Amino acid sequence: MDCKTALSLxxxxxxxxxxxxxxxxxxxxxxxxxxxxxxxxxxxELRQSLRDRSLQYTxxxxxxxxxxxxxxxxxxxxxxxxFGARRAAxxxxxxxxxxxxxxxxxxxxxxxWNSEQxxxxxxxxVSRDLLASHWRALAATSPVxxxxxxxxxxxxxxxxxxxxxxxxxxxxxxxxxxxxxxxDYVGSERVAVLVYRHGQHLIDVFVLPAAESAEAIESVxxxxxxxxxVKLGAQTAAMVSDMDREETSHLVRLLESGSRSR
Numbered sequence: 233m234d235c236k237t238a239l240s241l242x243x244x245x246x247x248x249x250x251x252x253x254x255x256x257x258x259x260x261x262x263x264x265x266x267x268x269x270x271x272x273x274x275x276x277e278l279r280q281s282l283r284d285r286s287l288q289y290t291x292x293x294x295x296x297x298x299x300x301x302x303x304x305x306x307x308x309x310x311x312x313x314x315f316g317a318r319r320a321a322x323x324x325x326x327x328x329x330x331x332x333x334x335x336x337x338x339x340x341x342x343x344x345w346n347s348e349q350x351x352x353x354x355x356x357x358v359s360r361d362l363l364a365s366h367w368r369a370l371a372a373t374s375p376v377x378x379x380x381x382x383x384x385x386x387x388x389x390x391x392x393x394x395x396x397x398x399x400x401x402x403x404x405x406x407x408x409x410x411x412x413x414x415x416d417y418v419g420s421e422r423v424a425v426l427v428y429r430h431g432q433h434l435i436d437v438f439v440l441p442a443a444e445s446a447e448a449i450e451s452v453x454x455x456x457x458x459x460x461x462v463k464l465g466a467q468t469a470a471m472v473s474d475m476d477r478e479e480t481s482h483l484v485r486l487l488e489s490g491s492r493s494r
Contacts, residue, residue, distance in 0.1 A: 276420025376412035
């Protein structure tokens, strides 16, 4: 993959629109290209900054009053005279009224847009990124980069690929065998993903950057899949699966208790 192609795929990648094959090819290119890696980071930062509440704009009260006054003026201009005839407003007045109404509509639209954007919190966006990454993995030929049920094989595989290797555990005896691991991206951050299986269910455990806290993850459900916050010792993680609530809670307890005992 060349840089031109990679740059055109960065936004679809962050939106979770690439299939697993294209996503992995892009990730391989980004790993070896400092310019494209910087572009991915900048795009991720831009997406994050656009969620800043300080960017919201609320139309001033004066604008509403101006729109009302314009409406009253337009109504008066259109009212019949004493002689039963209607007097048309001058063209400049009609143009001015149209401009004011258009500006007002734009202000209202901007306010509604900002309200909608604020309702999609940063926590919700992180959870959506996690769901998108999980779905990409399910659509791939293989959801893992390193296939092994041995934590002593999976953990060293991450060494050198991430600043901190994740805590890796296997719960085969409890019905949640470790399948392996892979590298993925949440926003512009490269993260480790531990993959488990329970019956026909495939579970992804995303080990998030050290700066993230459990509060940054919103527990959401979409299309039968759920995102749950998990603590792996000092590491914050998020689990994505389509298991029922009882099975999900069971694995969360295993992950958290197993991490504390290490």
